[in-house]
Amino acid sequence: MIQAIRGTKDILPDTMHNWHYIEDVFRKSSAKFSYNEVRTPIFEKTEVFSRGIGENTDVVNKEMYTFESKGGDSITLRPEMTAAIGRSVLQNSLIQQSSVLRYWYFGPFFRYENPQKGRQRQFHQYGAETIGSPYPESDIENIALANDIIKSAGIKEYQLLLNSIGNTESRMKFRQALVEYFSGIKDQLSEDSQNRLDKNPLRILDSKNRNDIEAVKNAPVITDYLDEESSNHFNEVKAGLEKLGIEYREVPTLVRGLDYYCHTVFEFQSSALGAQDSFGGGGRYNGLLQQLGSKKEVPAVGFAMGVERLLLVLEAEKALPENAPVPDFYVICAGDSPREYSLNVINKLRSKGHNVLSDILRRSMKAQFREANKSGAPYTVIIGEDEMNKNILQVKKMETSEQKEISVDDLDYIKF
RNA sequence: GCGGGCGUAGCUCAGUCGGUAGAGCACCAGAUUGUGGCUCUGGUGGUCGCGCGUUCAAAUCGCGUCGCUCGCCCCA
Numbered sequence: 001m002i003q004a005i006r007g008t009k010d011i012l013p014d015t016m017h018n019w020h021y022i023e024d025v026f027r028k029s030s031a032k033f034s035y036n037e038v039r040t041p042i043f044e045k046t047e048v049f050s051r052g053i054g055e056n057t058d059v060v061n062k063e064m065y066t067f068e069s070k071g072g073d074s075i076t077l078r079p080e081m082t083a084a085i086g087r088s089v090l091q092n093s094l095i096q097q098s099s100v101l102r103y104w105y106f107g108p109f110f111r112y113e114n115p116q117k118g119r120q121r122q123f124h125q126y127g128a129e130t131i132g133s134p135y136p137e138s139d140i141e142n143i144a145l146a147n148d149i150i151k152s153a154g155i156k157e158y159q160l161l162l163n164s165i166g167n168t169e170s171r172m173k174f175r176q177a178l179v180e181y182f183s184g185i186k187d188q189l190s191e192d193s194q195n196r197l198d199k200n201p202l203r204i205l206d207s208k209n210r211n212d213i214e215a216v217k218n219a220p221v222i223t224d225y226l227d228e229e230s231s232n233h234f235n236e237v238k239a240g241l242e243k244l245g246i247e248y249r250e251v252p253t254l255v256r257g258l259d260y261y262c263h264t265v266f267e268f269q270s271s272a273l274g275a276q277d278s279f280g281g282g283g284r285y286n287g288l289l290q291q292l293g294s295k296k297e298v299p300a301v302g303f304a305m306g307v308e309r310l311l312l313v314l315e316a317e318k319a320l321p322e323n324a325p326v327p328d329f330y331v332i333c334a335g336d337s338p339r340e341y342s343l344n345v346i347n348k349l350r351s352k353g354h355n356v357l358s359d360i361l362r363r364s365m366k367a368q369f370r371e372a373n374k375s376g377a378p379y380t381v382i383i384g385e386d387e388m389n390k391n392i393l394q395v396k397k398m399e400t401s402e403q404k405e406i407s408v409d410d411l412d413y414i415k416f
Numbered sequence: 417g418c419g420g421g422c423g424u425a426g427c428u429c430a431g432u433c434g435g436u437a438g439a440g441c442a443c444c445a446g447a448u449u450g451u452g453g454c455u456c457u458g459g460u461g462g463u464c465g466c467g468c469g470u471u472c473a474a475a476u477c478g479c480g481u482c483g484c485u486c487g488c489c490c491c492a
Contacts, residue, residue, distance in 0.1 A: 304492060
């Protein structure tokens with residue numbers, strides 16, 4: 001039997017209403033904040049991501065679906081959206097036409113990882129980017145949108161973790177202090193963290209390894225290394241969130257795995273998720289567009305949410321809608337002769353905007369009733385030879401088994 | 417890339433000491449010749465994930481492999 005690619009899933013009709021539910025939240029919350037939807041191609045030239053995300057991140061190093069096109073270009077299925085939007089903004093000169101861009105997106109992304117709970121090779125993200133402003137208002141608005149989505153979707157148990165990793169100068173000083181500290185106790189670190197020491201020392205901070213956690217306890221804290229600009233920015237972000245009543249927990253060890261982040265970084269967590277407790281995250285990325293070739297710095301903030309993870313949280317909190325939509329009418333034919341005639345009735349109902357279901361298996365009346373019952377349709381319309389000849393219909397209210405005879409033209413006024 | 421658990425009907429699962437496969441649910445039909453749900457009766461549905469090996473004989477034992485799942489890493 002042919003199987004779907006490892007780490008991919010069919011989204012079948014029985015769960016589709018959950019997706020429609022959450023997608024509706026995405027649209028409505030985005031609109032509240034006046035964000036506009038963008039759709040970019042599923043694949044890009046590999047350099048969009050290798051330059052944008054950073055060569056020594058795991059995402060770029062070992063998780064990208066990369067292949068050569070017939071023309072010889074290296075092409076990659078998008079593992080995230082921010083770099084792709086950066087490319088689009090530059091290519092279309094969007095920031096020249098409007099000094100602030102507010103974008104949101106929803107779609108599939110691809111990473112070559114081992115699947116587990118809340119982790120697939122094709123997964124979906126919603127995200128929003130606030131591009132063009134270096135000021136804390138921009139961070140605040142972006143986080144407020146993320147928070148609005150979570151609240152609107154119906155999630156109650158979650159945490160917003162917040163940190164600042166400062167501007168480049170602050171981060172370099174902190175990084176140096178970290179390397180000095182960890183080098184002194186290198187033999188106490190996990191093998192992974194020993195490797196991270198020269199590649200990406202900040203990542204040691206959120207290691208889950210027990211020895212590392214111990215070692216991190218006495219490590220230098222980023223907050224002590226923020227210069228005036230960085231700590232002012234961070235303080236204003238925090239003050240803004242408090243003004244909006246958005247609760248957060250400051251976590252000085254929160255760092256993120258993509259190279260483009262600076263200043264504000266944040267993450268949304270839920271205990272409903274198991275090992276992948278984060279269902280959304282983001283931060284400021286002032287340097288990204290320059291990495292992609294912009295002559296000027298274009299400051300920006302953004303976040304992404306894992307939609308499968310969001311749905312897992314919603315399911316755990318029983319916040320998902322119960323039922324898929326049901327038809328208004330199930331049209332039943334008694335015997336073979338009215339079948340062709342019934343098309344008129346079905347068509348008439350549909351043209352009035354009703355959702356109609358009917359049998360296409362030429363089954364017995366009993367079977368049609370069974371299916372009508374299963375479909376949840378509140379009314380059945382029964383057409384037999386008599387009804388056809390007299391131009392009338394039997395309409396039955398399923399819940400009460402009441403049945404009335406009405407003329408075809410009165411279909412609209414069925415009321416029981 | 418590394419580690420643990422699990423693969424028997426569409427679904428949830430049983431299957432004793434190795435003897436050629438079962439239940440409930442779902443689906444289909446009948447009991448009721450033009451009326452659903454409840455009940456009863458019957459039926460369809462299986463290369464026991466796949467391959468190799470051991471054996472007179474494998475769902476059962478061994479090895480390999482594929483898949484699912486949970487975790488490490490990383491991320492959403």
